[in-house]
Amino acid sequence: MDNNSLEQNNEGRITIDHVSKVYDPEGANVRALNNCCAEVEPGEFLVLIGPSGCGKTTLLNAIAGFENITEGSIYLDEKIIASPDMNQSPGADRIVVFQNGALFPWKTVLENLIYGPMVQGKMFRDEAVAEVRRIMDKLGLSRSTEDLYPDSLSSGMKRQVEIIRALINNPKVLLLDEPFRALDSMTKSLMHEYLLEVYEITGKTIFFVTHDLEEAVFLADRVIIMTTRPGLIKAIIDVDIPRPRDFHVLATVQFMEFKDRAVKAVREEALKAFEAGDRELA
């Protein structure tokens, strides 16, 4: 028997099937997602990128089960996880790392880390602690942080803790919602490498939302570019830069070429969004 939380597996396929989402506050009828179709392969690192307000977080929230959708359906492996006639149903098989962090500030790092297994009653406390420590060692988080409260950690370390808190649940996919947006650029680049390392070790499917192009190309196997209002998928770029990657990749011609392609696609959209915004104001 081996319920190893870091076991490589070939689970974690996300199928997004003709998903639309219409916000209808007082009949305003805002179409946030329009007929999105995409498939995230098991073990793939997929980055969703687009200008702000294009509905990328809405899509992530729909996958996470925080928001419902108005058309289409989303599957995780064979299981349907979202459809118009389903209630929102978050689960430990797809855990989100949030933009501003969501560690529980009133719990110590260790209590935060064992939170999932304890709530689900999956493990005894001792087991959970042992498992957490094993993962901490493997993913390089110092045990000296265990008894600290999250607010006394650096912002980078908070994200590290949060990623590990997600992984202890052995989720099928990791959903990251601009997790490094609030970090300074030095910490951010360290966290990029950290996340890549975590990805190499765990082989989890990762669904990563951002509006930072360089981040997207550096991290992703595939970059999906989304358009604004209505949010639909415009282009998919395969990033064939070999793994494992480190910061040296950032200086290669290959990286620049991929980035250039992505820039062109996104720029068009950003311009459109910009002009559309102007028109709406006029």
Next chain:
Amino acid sequence: MPNNTAIYGSQFWMQFQRKFVNWSLVRKILSMAIFILFWTILVQFIDYFHQIPTPKAVFLAIFELPVPVVLKNIGISFFRVLGGFFVGVLIGFPVGVAIGYSRILNHLIFPSFEMVRPIPPIAWIPLTVLFFINFESQAIFLTFYGAFFPIVYNTMGGISEVDICLPRAAMSFGVGKKLMLWKVILPAAMPQVFTGMKLAMGFAWILVVAAEMMSNKGGMGYYVWYNHAVMDYPHVVLAMGIIGLCGAICSVGVGVVGNYFTRWQRFV
């Protein structure tokens, strides 16, 4: 080479200062000294204020203080303040939770609160006579009333401003809707809840003094008013100081309890 230290005094003296003289404390003591000096000058040299007791007169009044009487009055006031405060917590906290957590309850309750809240609590004094025959219940009602709104508003604010990511994360981990309030929302709201309780304690003291000044049923408010009636102003000022001290003690008490419930915040 010129010796720079000569300009600034000997290095020994500088190190001595840094180690043994707590300048921030010196400045704080200075602030109090200036206050008392200002008070003395005002009373001694400006004719208009000559009836106001000097700091010295107030200090000397300490030795004439009828200690048993004052202690009894302090006890009476404490009873009324704490009684009203605890009833305020007992009712205000659940109400604050309810209208912070449930939109429906908020719509049903909050507007009527907003109608009543702008009325200064002291303006309720005449009406309380109609509600309660016995003075003790009037006084406790008033302190309760003073404590109630700060507790309700801050609890409500604390709860409604919890970052939505926290309950969302908890939901992913498997925390159900029924436990969400207890496990996530309340702990996250605690700092602001205790901010409200500190304010509430302040209001309770304001109200108790006002209520006691209106009657002859004892308490520190009554004691101040009594000394005013017999024109013993040093004792009036002294009693004011004692009331301030009592209020401060209560505030520290709330702070200590609050620190226990929000101990994670002290590590910031």
